[in-house]
Amino acid sequence: MLNLVMAVSLVLAVLPTAPPSTPATPVAVAAVVCVLSCDTVDPSRARQETFPVPEKQINGRRLVLHASDLDGMAWGSIDGGVAGDSVWLDRSWDGGVTWEGLLGRASIPGTWTGTRTLMYNVTDPGHHRRGLLRACGDAAAVACTDWIYPAVCDVTCDRTDAGQANGDAQPVPPTILYGRVIRLHTDQNSMAWASIESGGRGDEVWLDRSWDGGASWPAGSSLGRTAVAVGASTARTTMFATRDPRGRHYGGAVRACGREAAHQEGSCTAWARPAPTRARAAADALLYSYDPSPGWWPNSWWNSAATLTSVIDSGVREYDWIIARTFDVNRGRFAAGQRSTDPIDGDFISRSIDDSAWWALAWVAAYDRTGDQRYLAMASTIAAYVHQFWDPGTCGGGVWWDRERTYKNAVTSGLYLRLTASVHRRTPGDSVWLQRARTAANWYLGSGLINSAGLVNDGLTRDCRNNGQMVWSYNQGLGIGGLVEVWRATGDTRFLDGARRLADAAIASPQLTRGGVLTESCDIGQSSCDDNQKQFKGIFMRYFADLTKATNSAVYQRYARQQSDSIWATDRDALNRIGQRWAGGTPNQQDWRTQASGLGALIA
Numbered sequence: 001m002l003n004l005v006m007a008v009s010l011v012l013a014v015l016p017t018a019p020p021s022t023p024a025t026p027v028a029v030a031a032v033v034c035v036l037s038c039d040t041v042d043p044s045r046a047r048q049e050t051f052p053v054p055e056k057q058i059n060g061r062r063l064v065l066h067a068s069d070l071d072g073m074a075w076g077s078i079d080g081g082v083a084g085d086s087v088w089l090d091r092s093w094d095g096g097v098t099w100e101g102l103l104g105r106a107s108i109p110g111t112w113t114g115t116r117t118l119m120y121n122v123t124d125p126g127h128h129r130r131g132l133l134r135a136c137g138d139a140a141a142v143a144c145t146d147w148i149y150p151a152v153c154d155v156t157c158d159r160t161d162a163g164q165a166n167g168d169a170q171p172v173p174p175t176i177l178y179g180r181v182i183r184l185h186t187d188q189n190s191m192a193w194a195s196i197e198s199g200g201r202g203d204e205v206w207l208d209r210s211w212d213g214g215a216s217w218p219a220g221s222s223l224g225r226t227a228v229a230v231g232a233s234t235a236r237t238t239m240f241a242t243r244d245p246r247g248r249h250y251g252g253a254v255r256a257c258g259r260e261a262a263h264q265e266g267s268c269t270a271w272a273r274p275a276p277t278r279a280r281a282a283a284d285a286l287l288y289s290y291d292p293s294p295g296w297w298p299n300s301w302w303n304s305a306a307t308l309t310s311v312i313d314s315g316v317r318e319y320d321w322i323i324a325r326t327f328d329v330n331r332g333r334f335a336a337g338q339r340s341t342d343p344i345d346g347d348f349i350s351r352s353i354d355d356s357a358w359w360a361l362a363w364v365a366a367y368d369r370t371g372d373q374r375y376l377a378m379a380s381t382i383a384a385y386v387h388q389f390w391d392p393g394t395c396g397g398g399v400w401w402d403r404e405r406t407y408k409n410a411v412t413s414g415l416y417l418r419l420t421a422s423v424h425r426r427t428p429g430d431s432v433w434l435q436r437a438r439t440a441a442n443w444y445l446g447s448g449l450i451n452s453a454g455l456v457n458d459g460l461t462r463d464c465r466n467n468g469q470m471v472w473s474y475n476q477g478l479g480i481g482g483l484v485e486v487w488r489a490t491g492d493t494r495f496l497d498g499a500r501r502l503a504d505a506a507i508a509s510p511q512l513t514r515g516g517v518l519t520e521s522c523d524i525g526q527s528s529c530d531d532n533q534k535q536f537k538g539i540f541m542r543y544f545a546d547l548t549k550a551t552n553s554a555v556y557q558r559y560a561r562q563q564s565d566s567i568w569a570t571d572r573d574a575l576n577r578i579g580q581r582w583a584g585g586t587p588n589q590q591d592w593r594t595q596a597s598g599l600g601a602l603i604a
């Protein structure tokens with residue numbers, strides 16, 4: 001028996017779909033959509049102007065649809081007209097069956113002969129809606145241009161023959177319907193198609209495509225619908241894209257569906273996302289949660305910095321726009337509660353010194369990725385702020401955790417260690433940051449933060465002793481990453497040796513590794529991790545990978561591979577979502593923080 005959602009899909013698939021030009025009842029109220037900009041931007045601010053569809057003639061008037069893919073927006077114009085002629089936009093979220101009408105309607109005034117609308121967003125990735133848009137006009141008759149963009153294009157476009165597939169993976173089990181085998185196929189280009197085997201005359205197969213993880217598919221039902229030919233027993237659809245870079249949708253989900261003719265019944269596979277590579281699959285699923293309007297992953301401030309760093313580490317060029325977007329939107333001031341419980345003072349600085357340093361390291365990674373000097377300048381600005389809290393007057397050194405100078409802990413000191421050496425290595429002629437890095441590394445190794453087992457405890461007591469608090473994987477990882485970067489800056493092998501001791505201790509200790517898999521204390525039993533702890537292991541793996549690269553150690557390579565293999569086999573669902581427990585098991589939390597953490601291991 002079909003569930004209700006599947007049954008609705010199958011009914012829709014059988015019914016004819018209204019073509020985009022068929023009159024329908026417009027949606028009454030258009031909600032404002034915000035992506036890179038909000039609706040109603042003046043076209044004079046467009047960064048690009050293209051003409052993606054043919055213009056339309058209305059009684060001698062020219063109706064034109066203009067688009068800027070760089071802005072993700074479009075506008076309409078009418079020319080050669082008279083006063084009272086008008087132009088507007090329609091926007092549809094269901095493939096053109098219904099639409100929000102009369103967007104930006106403008107009439108030709110006075111003695112003018114033309115006018116244009118304001119710009120509207122074509123699509124809405126923040127709310128996982130893929131839109132179509134067209135220009136319409138009224139000049140003693142009403143007409144509209146074609147919609148943009150009905151076909152989704154990635155490496156290849158919708159309706160490409162499956163014979164051109166780059167590989168053939170089957171991410172979920174097939175569904176069986178009266179002996180018919182209905183399979184979902186995906187390839188290395190994130191294209192998908194469906195097939196039916198052991199079928200008979202009149203049997204059909206198709207794809208459903210959803211941009212919100214399978215919750216709905218208003219414009220994605222019955223894609224490539226294909227019948228089994230007379231005398232044949234198999235059929236397959238053409239291919240359809242699951243990623244829409246133009247619309248900034250990266251996490252499209254698909255399923256294969258089929259109908260058995262004799263019983264007039266249908267069945268569908270589970271929803272899935274393609275996995276062209278492990279890292280790419282995890283990164284696409286992570287981008288599903290990025291909101292381009294506020295330019296972050298709501299609603300965690302430092303976690304967004306660490307997550308952006310993971311996205312940069314993935315090496316996918318199509319994500320580079322996210323670097324600039326996050327930087328431009330978030331470099332200003334924010335009141336308490338808008339980005340963090342603390343106010344953000346501008347330049348990613350706040351009272352939480354560790355939060356500020358996470359953003360500095362993100363901009364170091366952005367600079368390495370793009371070569372854009374503004375990112376290095378920002379990292380240096382934040383580093384100078386963090387340095388104000390390096391205090392040799394207490395415990396001989398170390399960085400305070402907050403402006404109130406209440407605690408010297410491992411995370412802030414580890415961040416400072418990595419940051420000072422990173423800024424030095426990217427600043428020609430620098431000697432100041434080099435000395436700070438060397439001083440910080442010597443202090444770190446002798447501070448007492450590292451216990452007798454080679455593990456990093458959470459911080460120091462007021463009288464400068466190891467406080468014996470929890471060993472967290474990210475503190476261990478920051479110690480490794482900081483010492484490796486200082487070694488690169490100074491050439492002093494003591495620091496590389498120190499990093500190796502920390503890595504060896506992490507591998508050997510049951511406090512961090514169980515059954516060969518990196519394990520946080522909150523991963524054990526019925527425990528759960530808070531939103532900060534969800535991201536710790538991925539940070540460890542980022543810097544463990546840096547050490548692996550520096551040493552070319554076979555032991556470290558095997559450990560990194562074991563994390564990736566365990567996640568892929570036991571902690572990933574068909575939508576490539578990764579949970580907190582890399583060895584699997586329950587309870588297992590899952591959100592964008594655990595996704596970013598898992599991505600760190602898959603990259604490593």
